Amino acid sequence: MSFPVYPIWISDLAGSALMILFSFLCVRLAGKLRDQDRTNVVWLYLLSVCYVLAAFAVSRSVGHIVKRILITLDYENAWTLVRPYSGAINTVTFIFVASVTLFFGRVWKIYQQILQDKQAIQETHQQLIFMNRNLENLVAERTRELALSERKYRRIFEVSRDMLAVVRDDGTLMTLNPSGIEMLGLSSDDISSGRRLFQDFFETTDDWNFLKQTLEQMGYVADTEISMKRADNSCFSGLISGGVQDQPGENPGSHHFLVKDISYRKAMEQQILQADKLASIGQLAAGIAHEINNPLGIILGYTQLLIRSEKENSQNSEDLRIIEKHTRSCKTIVENLLSFSRRSQTKKAVSRINDVMDEVISVVRHHFELEKIGIEKEFDPRIPVIAVDEAKMKQVFMNLIMNARQAMKCGTVRIETRYDEPGHKAVVRVRDEGTGIEPRHMTRIFDPFFTTKPTGEGTGLGLSVSYGIVKDHGGEILVESEVGKGATFTVTLPVLEQTISVPAEDGAQRKSQSGS
Amino acid sequence: MKERAIPIMKHFWRRAPGPLAVPIISLGYLLGFAQAAMATQGHGSPEGLYAHQIAHILFAFSLGVLIYWLREHSLIENSGWRFVQYGAFFLLLWNLDAVLAHHLDDRSDLFQLIDGGSWNARVHFVDNSTKVVLLYYFAKLDHLFCVPGIVFLYAGLRRLLQQVQQSS
Numbered sequence: 001m002s003f004p005v006y007p008i009w010i011s012d013l014a015g016s017a018l019m020i021l022f023s024f025l026c027v028r029l030a031g032k033l034r035d036q037d038r039t040n041v042v043w044l045y046l047l048s049v050c051y052v053l054a055a056f057a058v059s060r061s062v063g064h065i066v067k068r069i070l071i072t073l074d075y076e077n078a079w080t081l082v083r084p085y086s087g088a089i090n091t092v093t094f095i096f097v098a099s100v101t102l103f104f105g106r107v108w109k110i111y112q113q114i115l116q117d118k119q120a121i122q123e124t125h126q127q128l129i130f131m132n133r134n135l136e137n138l139v140a141e142r143t144r145e146l147a148l149s150e151r152k153y154r155r156i157f158e159v160s161r162d163m164l165a166v167v168r169d170d171g172t173l174m175t176l177n178p179s180g181i182e183m184l185g186l187s188s189d190d191i192s193s194g195r196r197l198f199q200d201f202f203e204t205t206d207d208w209n210f211l212k213q214t215l216e217q218m219g220y221v222a223d224t225e226i227s228m229k230r231a232d233n234s235c236f237s238g239l240i241s242g243g244v245q246d247q248p249g250e251n252p253g254s255h256h257f258l259v260k261d262i263s264y265r266k267a268m269e270q271q272i273l274q275a276d277k278l279a280s281i282g283q284l285a286a287g288i289a290h291e292i293n294n295p296l297g298i299i300l301g302y303t304q305l306l307i308r309s310e311k312e313n314s315q316n317s318e319d320l321r322i323i324e325k326h327t328r329s330c331k332t333i334v335e336n337l338l339s340f341s342r343r344s345q346t347k348k349a350v351s352r353i354n355d356v357m358d359e360v361i362s363v364v365r366h367h368f369e370l371e372k373i374g375i376e377k378e379f380d381p382r383i384p385v386i387a388v389d390e391a392k393m394k395q396v397f398m399n400l401i402m403n404a405r406q407a408m409k410c411g412t413v414r415i416e417t418r419y420d421e422p423g424h425k426a427v428v429r430v431r432d433e434g435t436g437i438e439p440r441h442m443t444r445i446f447d448p449f450f451t452t453k454p455t456g457e458g459t460g461l462g463l464s465v466s467y468g469i470v471k472d473h474g475g476e477i478l479v480e481s482e483v484g485k486g487a488t489f490t491v492t493l494p495v496l497e498q499t500i501s502v503p504a505e506d507g508a509q510r511k512s513q514s515g516s
Numbered sequence: 517m518k519e520r521a522i523p524i525m526k527h528f529w530r531r532a533p534g535p536l537a538v539p540i541i542s543l544g545y546l547l548g549f550a551q552a553a554m555a556t557q558g559h560g561s562p563e564g565l566y567a568h569q570i571a572h573i574l575f576a577f578s579l580g581v582l583i584y585w586l587r588e589h590s591l592i593e594n595s596g597w598r599f600v601q602y603g604a605f606f607l608l609l610w611n612l613d614a615v616l617a618h619h620l621d622d623r624s625d626l627f628q629l630i631d632g633g634s635w636n637a638r639v640h641f642v643d644n645s646t647k648v649v650l651l652y653y654f655a656k657l658d659h660l661f662c663v664p665g666i667v668f669l670y671a672g673l674r675r676l677l678q679q680v681q682q683s684s
Contacts, residue, residue: 001646002630005637008656015659022666029673036680046673057666072635087564094571098578101604105585 013068016061023057026050041114045107048100056093063090163238163259166245171197171208174254183261185230198257203227203235211242215255219244228259236263270443271478278446278467282340285448289337296334300327336461339392340448340468346389348473353386353393353426353493354379354417360397361415364405373405374412383419383426384495392469393493396477399462400430400489406453407434407487419495425475426495431488437481445479569615576611579604596679599672606665610658617655620648627652 030047037043063086070079131138157164163180167173173196181188190196199208207226214221220243228238242257303324310317361375368375404413411433418427437445444450446467451460470477474494481487582604591597620626627649628640641649 002638002640003653005629005639006635008653009635009637011657011659015663018663019659019666022663022670026666026670026673029670029677033673033677033680036677036684046676050669050673053666053669084564087568091564091568091571094568094575098571098575101575101578101582104582105588108585108589108591 009068012064016064019057019061020054023050023054027054040111041107042111045100045104049097052093052096052100056090056097059086059089059093063087162261163257165198165257165259167198167255167257169253169255171199173198180259183230183236183259184228185232185234190231201228201230203229211240215242215244225262226259236261237266238262274443274446278464281448282468285337285340289334293331293334293338296327296331300324300331303327333459333461336459336465337448340461340464346392346469346472348387348389350385350496351388351390351393353383353388353428354381356388356390356393357397357415357417357428360394360401364398364401368405368413371405372410373408376412376414378414378416380418382421383417384497386426386493386495388473388493389469393473396466396469396491397428397430399466400491403462403489404430404432404434404487407432407436420492423492424495424497425492428491428493429488430491431486433486436483436485437479437487438483442479442481446477565618569618572611572615572618576608576615579608579611583608594676594679596672596674596676599668599675601672603665603668603670603672606661606668610661610665613655613658613661617652617658620652620655623652 027047027050030043030050033043034040034047063082066082066086067079070076070082157177160177161179163183164175164177165173165180166175172194173191174194176184176186176191181191184201186196199205202208204227211221211224211226214224220241222241224240226238226240227235229235239260239262240257242255245254245256303320307317307320307324310320357377357379361377365375401413401415413433414429414431416427416429416431418429419425420427441450441452446463447460448464449460450464453460467477470491470493476490476492478490478492479487480490583601586592586597586601586604592601626642628642630638630640639649639653
């Protein structure tokens with residue numbers, strides 16, 4: 001079986017001619033591409049490939065054509081002579097083409113890098129042109145923004161209700177906002193002198209040392225409660241946060257602090273705690289008083305029966321009267337406990353607080369005069385009527401006034417009533433010039449049976465009962481005191497908001513207008 | 517590397533007895549002790565074929581790498597580069613075809629060429645070698661691969677040029 005060879009020869013001759021033709025056309029196109037952008041490395045690469053491909057096509061195709069011609073013309077010997085050269089050149093051109101082709105990946109990466117660099121340079125160039133053209137405007141705009149920002153932050157600094165301070169590492173106060181100056185009781189000159197140390201305003205050096213240590217270790221300190229003192233040595237509680245200033249352009253080794261005055265909040269918390277505690281004690285006292293009250297009534301009843309059956313002035317009668325006396329004392333204590341726990345009945349009637357106070361003062365005035373203690377009163381006539389159990393409220397004010405008298409050897413007790421119009425409250429203040437209440441006693445003064453008086457001089461129920469009565473009237477009883485300067489008790493009671501008729505002393509009806 | 521090599525060379529140069537010492541000693545050794553060294557390797561006729569075949573394989577490999585990068589960089593989404601990829605693929609096939617054809621060339625045990633010099637030349641099959649010889653016959657028509665390859669390359673370049681001209 002055999003096949004003709006001429007199809008191979010025809011394809012060989014025609015193919016070789018086409019290879020030469022298209023390889024040169026490729027060179028021409030690649031040249032045109034290169035001419036579009038002579039710096040484009042990809043077009044240079046394609047031109048190189050086309051050149052070596054053309055060289056390969058020529059070497060190979062010419063070899064094939066020459067071979068066919070020489071063999072056809074029966075010059076096989078001549079072809080034998082030419083053949084090794086043709087084959088060798090052919091091989092070399094392959095290697096050239098292959099070598100150049102292999103570089104495409106690298107060439108493309110270089111091209112991408114060049115494009116990126118070119119784009120970056122173009123953008124920078126555009127920015128430079130823009131900045132050159134608008135430099136003056138840009139500077140002006142930036143200056144405006146900076147001024148605006150500076151004003152904004154200065155305003156925050158100045159109007160902040162909390163203390164904002166910048167402190168050097170050694171504690172020197174560098175900057176302090178107006179709230180801080182006010183909080184510490186300083187003047188602007190104190191800060192500008194640069195001689196004030198922040199740690200001097202801490203009640204204990206331990207707080208400052210703790211802050212410094214925490215700042216060194218963590219770089220910041222958050223919401224730490226401290227006790228600070230003002231320039232006049234009065235103290236207040238503060239909540240401090242701070243951090244180390246480590247931004248470029250800031251003062252190195254300095255700290256910034258924010259201090260919030262939490263004295264009021266702490267006082268409120270203390271009051272709530274106190275109220276909770278007294279409510280618990282009241283519940284306990286009410287339970288005990290209720291259980292004791294009945295047996296005491298029975299003891300008292302039987303004692304009185306026995307007294308009737310005994311002869312007057314007999315020994316038994318005397319003994320029974322002692323039992324009766326002490327049982328009555330116990331009953332009084334129990335009734336006081338019930339008042340404190342607000343279990344006793346309250347008969348409220350419309351009254352004027354100033355009238356109530358006048359009655360109490362008239363009772364105690366004689367005692368005060370005997371002991372050369374003055375009474376000053378300052379009543380606000382605008383106070384509307386209030387609904388109170390007059391007897392109980394008299395007991396409260398009597399307690400407060402008598403306590404004030406007992407707290408001092410001489411001086412004046414000031415009694416003031418005032419109308420708190422926005423709060424719709426009547427405010428009664430009893431202020432003495434006595435020894436004041438020690439801070440450690442402040443949280444216990446309303447506790448039942450707590451007294452600082454010598455044994456036998458007081459039961460310790462006066463303030464407890466007053467507390468219970470005032471609370472029962474929907475009011476508040478507060479105390480402020482400074483050791484050595486006296487104490488002030490403040491009672492607030494809600495006023496009635498409607499027009500109510502109050503019976504006058506002479507039996508006529510008088511009208512009073514509410515404060516609202 | 518270069519920075520390190522230069523001082524080392526200078527160091528040796530300074531330590532040597534003189535600039536001419538090495539060539540003189542080498543020449544003296546060659547002249548004084550030379551024997552039949554058989555220094556160059558002989559290269560027989562198969563080496564030319566092997567070198568040619570290796571060149572084909574290298575060319576095929578480089579075209580495969582080109583196709584890989586064209587696809588890796590997603591260049592084939594562009595019609596111009598897609599034609600270039602087709603061209604590379606056909607040229608790759610041509611290289612493999614050429615390797616096969618060269619391998620089977622002059623295999624007188626498989627076929628014989630009758631009237632080789634004339635247009636009536638025929639390939640005569642030796643018994644039981646029909647498939648291989650058919651394969652060889654087809655492989656000899658290698659322009660069926662390389663011509664489309666270069667035509668695709670031309671088409672790709674033309675498309676790229678058009679795109680560049682349009683964009684500019």
